[in-house]
Amino acid sequence: MRTRQFGGMLILAVFFTACAIGYSLNDGTPSVPWGIAGAAVGLLLTFLIRRTGGR
Numbered sequence: 001m002r003t004r005q006f007g008g009m010l011i012l013a014v015f016f017t018a019c020a021i022g023y024s025l026n027d028g029t030p031s032v033p034w035g036i037a038g039a040a041v042g043l044l045l046t047f048l049i050r051r052t053g054g055r
Helices: 004-025 032-053
Strands: none
Touching (some): 004 032
16 A cells, blocks of 8 residues: 555545445435444455555
């Protein structure tokens, strides 16, 4: 991962994707657990990419 902005964009994209999935599964109302899960997965994915990308 070359820049911090790319990591932030990746986290944001995963977060919004999880929110959209949760919104559609929750009959059109926001779903907090899906949003939290999306943020956690985005952070984990970015961390893993940074750890493995440097080697």
